[in-house]
């Protein structure tokens with residue numbers, strides 16, 4: 001049997017530390033707010049910063065149809081504050097120049113026959129060009145134009161069909177065809193939010209990284225180290241409260257995403273919760289490794305950002321596809337629990353996949369957790385100075 | 386007498402300083418050992434080493450027969466260590482702090498209930514047991530820290546300046562407790578800046594720059610002071626001090642409040658001389674006498690000698 005240096009593990013010791021740590025979190029209001037609401041706050045901030053803060057995007061319109069219907073259509077897509085018409089172009093060259101100069105982020109080209117095609121219930125010839133150097137604005141413009149176009153066509157069709165005496169049932173059939181045609185599911189938030197969720201749920205790792213340094217700085221470590229508590233007992237006792245806090249966030253965050261951002265959870269919540277618990281174990285152990293090596297809270301904070309959050313940002317595939325990364329970066333990414341958790345979160349939220357697909361990632365996270373715990377216990381010494 | 390703590394040429398280095406420099410010390414079972422020395426002498430470092438909280442740089446040290454370099458963890462259940470700074474959990478109540486340490490020291494629930502009750506009473510904290518430690522007065526915090534240190538009834542107590550910042554009455558109570566524990570057979574090492582406290586120990590070690598420069602009973606240390614002490618209570622101590630400090634035969638002049646203590650080579654010979662000078666200079670005084678040497682004089686004189 002494998003035995004670490006300090007022979008038996010006493011549950012009473014672990015429980016004593018856990019209770020103490022829990023009291024510390026709950027009684028110090030700023031700590032409580034920090035650990036409970038930071039993930040929520042960061043999720044809201046980032047979701048808005050990355051998807052919604054886009055406004056007044058300059059576009060150009062090139063109308064070959066020049067009909068009343070096309071005029072009405074242009075009005076419809078530019079109503080509100082999202083898009084601003086920078087110019088009415090007269091040729092493709094003009095649009096090209098404006099795009100190149102960055103004067104517009106997107107252009108809408110209405111082909112001849114727009115009005116008549118609509119009347120004939122045919123596909124509508126509409127072209128949108130976006131500035132590929134700024135895909136956020138461009139995508140946003142496309143999404144917006146498509147949505148408005150859909151509404152416009154819906155309206156136009158309804159009127160027309162009513163006039164022709166077609167019943168509501170067949171209207172729905174038609175509607176469906178139109179939706180498929182315009183691919184409305186191209187919403188960036190759907191893909192972004194699950195990635196963000198996986199990132200913000202790693203935040204309690206920060207608190208864990210700080211907890212040893214906090215005791216060192218407040219002098220309480222001196223009294224604690226003078227007791228016969230085992231190293232593993234101390235580390236485990238300190239991690240457990242943050243796992244619980246983390247799991248509270250595992251409930252709050254998806255609830256918020258579903259009710260506020262209208263993200264749908266297509267897979268099983270129970271599975272998500274279970275795999276999140278494994279993720280907590282892995283990422284908090286990683287925080288503990290940082291805490292074991294850093295003497296001050298400032299240093300622990302800095303290192304956490306360096307090894308947990310920065311790579312989390314760049315390597316976990318939330319913002320940059322893993323496949324497009326150099327080999328070393330990809331290997332490094334495999335060592336971060338967040339990489340696997342990002343895949344799991346997306347998988348459960350979007351296609352709604354199950355354990356049959358996700359098990360390798362779960363195993364990887366579990367393995368990383370064990371490795372990090374072992375590292376922390378191995379390098380933590382019950383000494384001052 | 387069996388020795389329970391042994392160090393030999395013990396050294397502890399920090400990056401820039403050698404905090405403990407070749408300490409050789411042997412402490413017998415049941416001693417009440419006082420550790421004194423100026424700020425930065427290495428008292429805290431010594432106590433931390435003995436509590437197994439710091440690595441030994443060089444030399445040997447053992448507590449209860451356990452080598453500190455290999456078996457530091459084994460001594461912990463037997464030792465009660467009280468840090469110089471407040472190091473309990475401020476956000477926990479008095480009771481919760483006691484329970485926390487009781488659990489970590491594997492005190493059985495039955496013993497725990499009985500002991501917390503007793504320790505709270507003797508620390509005078511019973512009515513404050515629900516108060517958070519951070520909201521206690523400095524003196525109460527010290528008493529709570531001592532109570533937490535005693536919760537597992539350790540064989541060895543290592544107390545680092547337990548009475549600093551405590552009012553005189555609490556200080557006396559504190560020492561009554563220590564004396565009682567001493568009588569019950571607990572081995573105690575206590576560092577203190579107060580010489581009257583050092584006087585109550587069975588043996589005193591004087592540390593200076595990481596070294597143990599003197600180690601003896603208080604009586605012997607006092608007697609090592611060569612010469613006598615003359616105590617003067619002048620009307621104007623500032624003028625009087627200037628006048629007498631430079632007289633021949635005066636080695637040291639110290640003030641205690643309004644009175645002056647002169648360390649002289651021979652009291653019998655110098656007393657009439659000093660009286661004569663004071664009268665000549667028209668410096669009035671309420672009294673002048675040959676006084677018994679105290680720890681404080683002995684201590685200051687020893688330190689001055691080392692600094693010279």
Ligand SMILES: Nc1ncnc2c1ncn2[C@@H]1O[C@H](COP(=O)(O)OP(=O)(O)OP(=O)(O)O)[C@@H](O)[C@H]1O
Pocket residue numbers: 385399400402403404422423424425426427428429430431469
């Ligand atoms: N953790 C540390 N890192 C670096 N230097 C240290 C450390 N602890 C102590 N020292 C240095 O070691 C020397 C001895 O310090 P120590 O605290 O043992 O003295 P002390 O006798 O307890 O002093 P005081 O009466 O002020 O408490 C000092 O010069 C101090 O600056």
Ligand SMILES: [Mg+2]
Pocket residue numbers: 428429430469545
């Ligand atoms: Mg000290």
